[in-house]
Amino acid sequence: MSDARASRLAVSTVIFALRTDDDGLATLWTPLVRRTRDPHLGQWALPGGWLPSDEELEAAAARTLRSTTGLAPKYLEQLYTFGGVDRSPGDRVISVVYWALVQSDEAERAAVGENVQWFAADDLPALAFDHNAIIGYALWRLRTKMEYARIAHAFLGETFTLAQLREVYEAVLQKPLDPANFRRTIESTGTVAATGERLAGTPHRPPMLYRYDVATNLTDGTFTTRIPPGKPDPIKPHPRMRT
Amino acid sequence: MSDARASRLAVSTVIFALRTDDDGLATLWTPLVRRTRDPHLGQWALPGGWLPSDEELEAAAARTLRSTTGLAPKYLEQLYTFGGVDRSPGDRVISVVYWALVQSDEAERAAVGENVQWFAADDLPALAFDHNAIIGYALWRLRTKMEYARIAHAFLGETFTLAQLREVYEAVLQKPLDPANFRRTIESTGTVAATGERLAGTPHRPPMLYRYDVATNLTDGTFTTRIPPGKPDPIKPHPRMRT
DNA sequence: TCAAAAGTGTTATATGTACACCCATGG
DNA sequence: CCATGGGTGTACATATAACACTTTTGA
Structure with a gap:
């Protein structure tokens, strides 16, 4: 046979x-x-x-x-x-x-x-x-x-600066991002929360440390079923980021 | 065993x-x-x-x-x-x-x-x-x-009016779309081309018939590999449509 | 006190939305 | 000649991008 x-x-x-x-x-x-x-x-x-x-x-x-x-x-x-x-x-x-x-x-x-x-x-x-x-x-x-979902923090540790988060986006998307606009975009999504701590030891002004805020990370409720059975949705779209 | x-x-x-x-x-x-x-x-x-x-x-x-x-x-x-x-x-x-x-x-x-x-x-x-x-x-x-890819025409025949195309979007997205803005949005993507023919037999002004324009339907070249091997990309994103 | 990154403010442009209005046809 | 959907114009709202400027630290 x-x-x-x-x-x-x-x-x-x-x-x-x-x-x-x-x-x-x-x-x-x-x-x-x-x-x-x-x-x-x-x-x-x-x-x-x-x-x-x-x-x-x-x-x-x-x-x-x-x-x-x-x-x-x-x-x-x-x-x-x-x-x-x-x-x-x-x-x-x-x-x-x-x-x-x-x-x-x-x-x-x-x-x-x-x-x-x-x-x-x-x-x-x-x-x-x-x-x-x-x-x-x-x-x-x-x-x-990476352009619409909140996955960048997966490359980082528990806490991180916005510059580190931006570096992830820049590395993956292969283009520079405006620090000022990046900050506002991320803050407006509510996915990160300031810890109150600052990162010391930098040669310049010490940046705030942030934490991925899982509490605000809810689905928007537009459709009931959005993800294959058994898989929770850790993702919420956010506005595009360019330049 | x-x-x-x-x-x-x-x-x-x-x-x-x-x-x-x-x-x-x-x-x-x-x-x-x-x-x-x-x-x-x-x-x-x-x-x-x-x-x-x-x-x-x-x-x-x-x-x-x-x-x-x-x-x-x-x-x-x-x-x-x-x-x-x-x-x-x-x-x-x-x-x-x-x-x-x-x-x-x-x-x-x-x-x-x-x-x-x-x-x-x-x-x-x-x-x-x-x-x-x-x-x-x-x-x-x-x-x-449906919100970002050009798949709506798959429900329709070779030629269709913009009202028919809009009806597809409205049925799938479950919300009404502004006919004027819908027309401009679709036309700006270049995915459809007017055939020159009009649909007769309607009780009102006869609408133009369009055809899905495969010629303009190229990838934007941002990334080389975007689709699983063996599968051509018939899809190009277009701006969101609301209301 | 200076260089450099952190962080804020402001404006220009692009895009999306709302809706008034004219056009063309069958009845 | 009128009701109705086809199709155009335009103003307003919001989102995005660009960039000047102020703050804060280590060296």
Whole structure:
């Protein structure tokens, strides 16, 4: 029976963190794992694996993230399901792909080794399977969503200055933002709250520290069902930011 | 070995068309099929089925749509993959769900029968599995995307008046739109082109007929990769429309 | 006391909204 | 010749962008 071909289900995760390079510019980085088996053996690929039948999709993505980087995701969302008939030799593979944001200072200390390495997300080598295209799509999604959703704080720690938050936007959107307008835009959304503390040790006027304010982060009630079952909505649109 | 549970892959499609009810208001309708097997036998459910290992995901969604309604989709996009461990008894089922728009006047003549029936999308009975939640999410997606993407013409035929196009927006967004501002907004996007023909037979001034202008429908080039591999981008954002 | 980032104020422009008004046709 | 939807003009409100300016700190 040569026409019997099995379909297998995999879960992979595109992980993003920010890393500040030598000249002080923050850019997007992503961890990849080296393939230790035959399709594309030795090439770099997205972290992931076969889906156990008793594990939730999102849990599998979070586990994958943890086992390759040692980190917990600060943001995790399903990206797309890739199922092209010829995307892998042998059995057909359908990959449910998630994308994740991790806290960047934690990512600096994250696991690396012979089989796990971080790459600049905008300048990747040739990867296994269709993974270059998948990461390209995840990048597009991150950049698009950053313009209307409140996800930037996922790259930062518990408290942060507005300059640090702006740096996240600038790194992801790849354009400078006016500090004055940025401040007003963010403050008007009510997503951040001043802690009362200031960040000391800067060479200049010490900036206020803010905290992501989850209390104000409610849905606007326009539609009842807006998010896939089982997934709370941590996101509220805010006005565009330009220049 | 009682802990061996298989995972199976299914593809389902949420199909939308507009139907004008007795008092002349257009509303969203969706076709459902009656279950003829045991999990939830006799209940209404989304059209779909198991994924053949040699068929593309999108092709399976289009085939499903065709076999239940006899129609071809004018718009088809992946919605989400639902894989909750307990969403179905027996083997675990992972469903890759698509959503589709079909031409509404064709849908009026579409197949119906003992096992296929159209329902008002906002007023559904209790469906099999998690299908109420899935359709609710698809509705949210349709309404959200209608505000920034050019998909409304998928409900209409080759040519249409601006009043017909506006009726689509009003039905989906559930709010009246100012005819004057709607006209300018649509014209400024360049997505429609006047055919030169006018629609005769109305009791009043005959309106111009327009055609969806695919030529101007290019991506804006901000990012290179914006859409999953194999899927061209028929969509360009346009300004919001209110009131 | 000075450089530089934090933070505030003000104005110009673009975009969205409301609505008055003219046009063209079938009845 | 009139009721009605098609189609145009215009003024007002709000959102966004640009940038001058004041404040506060460490060096």
